[in-house]
Amino acid sequence: MNPMPFKNRSNTGADLILAERLIQLGARPPIVSQLCQLTRKQSIxxxxxxxxxxxxxxxxxxxxxxxxxxxxxxxxxxxxxxxIEGIRDRLPTPNLSANLLVVAYEIYINVASRMLADRQCIQPHSSQHYPLDINRAWYLITLLSTGDLVFILCGRCHARYLGMIHPDTAFSQCPICEVWTDRSGRRRWVSAKSKNRALNKPSAR
Ligand SMILES: [Zn+2]
Known part of the structure; x- marks a missing residue:
């Protein structure tokens, strides 16, 4: 590994360690630059x-x-x-930091790999194969911060899930109990049509 010629004296060792971990998790240079005080050229x-x-x-x-x-x-x-919410509530400064993203994403892939291993459709440690890639995860945090994504508590199964309140989209359906399974085993949202069918045949789930 070649030594990196960092010109920015304000880079701390902690910034570089976090930048390395972000990159190992798949983060792309613009996100690393923003969160770790590196120039775009340095991040690349x-x-x-x-x-x-x-x-x-x-x-x-x-x-x-x-x-x-x-x-x-x-x-x-x-x-x-x-x-993210659980960790951020315990921090003195609730801003998005590299540390928060790394810690939350590492816990996520830990839990997700167990969920996916149960279904035998993933090779552990291949981070790009998780449904939620770290770059998209970073974008989702901004949607939660702006209030476009909001947490909703399902009155039926008590799961906390994300709904959307966006100028061009409003959506709220529980991903646990407002779904149906198609012939290939894929869980699909209950549409108005299939909801009516489910009401007529409650044993369909
Ligand atoms: Zn539910």
Whole structure:
């Protein structure tokens, strides 16, 4: 590993350790720059050193409806943002920090790998195969901060899940009990049509 020529004297060892961990977890240079006080050029160089390849080009995840596109997405987003809220409530400064993202995402992949291993559809430690990638996780935090995503308590199963209050989208359905399973085993949101069917045939679940 080549030594990195950091020019910014304000970089602390802690910043660099967190930057390395973020990159190992799959974070892309713009996020590393923002959270670890590195210039974009430094983050790209550091990424190449840690990952042994150039970072992916293009825009960061920005689909504001990702968490409500499927029940599976909603479960993973709710799990991760629940960690963020739980940890942030205990911090003296509730700002988003590299440390908060690293700690919450590490807990998330720990829990998610067990969930997915039970279904035998993932190889542990292949972080890009988790439904929620760390770059999207970072974007979801901003949606929670702006109030576009809100936590809702299901009156039926008592799960805490994410609903959306956005200028072009309002959505609230529990990913645990307001779903149905199609023939391939995929859990799908109960639409108005299938909801009526479920009301007529309550044993369908
Ligand atoms: Zn529910």
């Amino acid at each position: 160089a550091f990424f190449k050193t840690v990952q042994g390849q150039s970072p992916k080009q293009g825009m960061l995840p920005h689909d504001h409806q990702w968490a409500i596109r499927s029940a599976l997405n909603n479960i993973h987003a709710s799990l991760f943002l629940g960690m």
